[in-house]
Amino acid sequence: MTAMAAEKPRGIAGTISDVFFTRPQLLTLLLLLPPLLWIGVVYVGSLFALLLQSFYSLDDFSGVVVHEFTLATYSQLFEGSNVQIILRTVTMAALVTVASAIIAFPIAYYAARYARGWMKALFYLAVMMPLWSSYLVKVYAWKLILAKEGVITWFANALHLGWLLDGILALPIIGGPSLSFSYLGTFLVFVYIWLPYMILPTQAALERVPTNFIEASADLGADPGQTFRTVIFPLALPGIVAGSIFTFSLTLGDYIIPQIVGNSRLMIGQAVYTLQGTAGNIPLAAAFTVVPMVIMGFYLWMAKRMGAFDVL
Template identity: 40%
Template sequence: MNTTANTTPPGPPPPAAPGAAPRGAAAPAPGGPRRRLAAFLHRHAPLRLSLLLSAPMLWLGVAYLGALAAMFISALWRTDTFTGDLVRELTWANFQELLTAEVYRTIALRSVGVAAAVTLIDLVVAFPMAFAMAKLASPRAQRWLVIAVLTPLWASYLVKAYAWRVLLSADGLLGWGYGLTATIITLSYLWLPYMILPIYAGLERLPNSLLEAAGDLGARGWRTFRTVVWPLTFPAVVAGSIFTFSLSLGDYITVKIVGGRSQLIGNVVYDNIGAANNLPFAAAVATVPVLIMLAYLAAVRRTGALENL
């Protein structure tokens, strides 16, 4: 009796589709307008993608690129020397001043030097730490260490900078005084998590068996590091260095707090916006770190590191 049972199913009849056209060919999306919209979007994947991306694209386009463009354009304006009013005429005068005045070259070079020193110090401190976290610690300890690295990021930047000011002041715990060295130390401290986390992630992705294989083939620690660990985590190191380098290059607060009388690019920008009331010149100075970062990105791109990020 199987055959009869199959052709006339007992139980409730199928629910009638509202506004039902003949089922099958004509009505692929039964249900309310929301269902129809969902079905429509499902069938038009490119439209779905552009709808999802519209908000972030708008943000990137207007807020970020727009602001950057505005900065470049205003860098080509000038202020009236007597009235201090903005003169909206295109001129290279700001850039000429930047390139010819000795003081700005010194400050630019000093800023790059500080950023490079901070990056190097962070790398030297972060790598062993990230290695211990990713390869030596137990899974439980690993979780705690990640939290420990992240915790300082939850504290205010100013609090941390002032803490260092207290530490470094002549009658403070360290008592080393203020200046460029103090700036480098404080910035290294502030940006250290940004170096540890990418390297930690890179080392996590590095299979333990590769380290064991190197040891198995006769390589000791240093050789394993040089020939296996370093080349395979280099992209992660580059990612970390982009953070530490660009954050240091743009900083002007730390140097104000612990830098003594030394000045970095950020201070020049800040002083021209405030005290000197020369917005176009500030914009021109601000293009310098942007160009340096672009050059840095171009350089690391050549190593192929960016493809692996």
């Protein structure tokens, strides 16, 4: 018997493996088909249905949705209280994003550059653990912390700083009867809840800045401050932008936090919730939903234009 140059495939599984090995495109197609169908039908499809709704309008007298194309619903977005809702939400989202970035950066920087071994494990644990518990529970916990009878008031009084807290609450716009009924409180809870989404991408971006870039910068005469501004920060920017996409869009769409902690003025999420529920105004709810999408699209376009993704 002569030795064969090639072995026979081993069973049906072997034959299938051989087919996939020689035709990798076939394997890719098979692997991608289910998720593509899901995204296409369930995800993009429903988004498209939503978009369609926003071009309908609600008949004021009968409360019935008129299935005719119109831009009337969109024009309602620019009316008094609706514009206020949009501006309020966008301002809040922007402030939450900036504050998250400022708080997250030093933490991410430490974790990426200095933390090793168990310190690194502790970092991941500390950042991720809040994500393991219920979002609702955390928000209610914050309501208690921020309440007039809560820990913060108690602590401020114990330190004889009650006057400071009262002073802050007396500030126009951001203040209120107590922290849990103020924009400041809403802001604090937003920052707390979304912070991990800012820390992790920032840390990942910093992690990818090799030490020898920093050494090269120092070698070329840059002091640590200059190195930070010209090398580390620009290279971390894609991570910060990625994080800001999370914090910004999550704040834009959230309707639970402002409902539990904050004054009674609506955010976009709450407006959508109310409009599609009790008011039954699906077209306006849909139009409101389109607002964050447009804002995010614009934001990403700006970020790209400013070169935030050049080093990706």
